[in-house]
């Protein structure tokens with residue numbers, strides 16, 4: 575684990591910020607910095623799961639991560655040469671789930687690659703997804719979920735799109751560390767992604783890029 579990942583795992587906010595500044599000054603790519611932070615936050619999740627950290631620590635890790643993201647996000651957007659719009663991508667975290675750090679990274683990357691992103695936020699009800707897919711005519715929908723308990727909700731969204739007669743016009747990619755081929759099959763999605771770039775590549779392929 576890198577020193578930055580360790581600092582985040584240990585919730586050492588000052589050190590995290592110091593190391594991020596240092597890496598930026600040394601020309602490290604913002605995406606690589608995010609990857610290191612990811613490793614640290616996954617370790618926080620493990621400490622939480624094993625009972626060594628409590629919800630307070632989990633929340634604090636998210637706060638630290640968000641400060642880092644606020645700093646890095648404009649740089650990711652700026653580093654992109656993409657001006658033209660490849661196509662629309664609708665995304666949201668499903669109902670019952672409020673995790674959005676990963677989703678926001680996906681949103682940023684998509685924008686930097688030239689997608690028009692409609693971000694519905696977190697805890698998004700099924701009807702909202704259906705409404706926006708219909709209105710926007712998007713060819714790709716991304717559903718984010720980090721809790722096992724919200725898998726059925728992803729399936730609900732997909733079933734509702736089928737009932738609304740919209741399933742054929744839209745490819746659906748589910749994302750989150752705990753998604754897998756099994757979850758994809760269960761939900762009826764077209765693809766799954768455990769990291770952001772897979773989503774970008776998938777969306778490009780849907781739009782023939």
Ligand code: B12
Pocket residue numbers: 612615616617618619620622623629632633634635636665670671672673674675676677679680715716717718719720721722723747748749750751752767768769770771772773774
């Ligand atoms: C930070 C965090 C929180 C923060 C979230 C803050 C926020 N604004 O997001 C807070 C403190 C609010 C929180 C709350 C809870 N959490 Co929490 N949380 C985490 C933690 C530590 C990190 C998540 C994170 O941000 N990771 C960093 C990002 C960058 O990674 P990511 O989300 O995986 O996203 C990447 C990919 O997955 C992918 N991706 C994600 N979405 C999408 C979507 C698409 C379309 C695509 C293409 C790709 C994609 O791209 C991203 C970038 O590469 C995880 C641990 C873990 N291992 O994930 C637990 C974890 C997810 N939480 C957990 C739990 C249990 C909870 C609570 C129920 C705790 C409680 N008792 O209240 C609540 C639930 C609240 C709710 N209703 O949603 C469990 C879930 C267990 C499970 N499998 O069901 C985990 C795994 C911790 C654990 N090991 O126990 N949590």
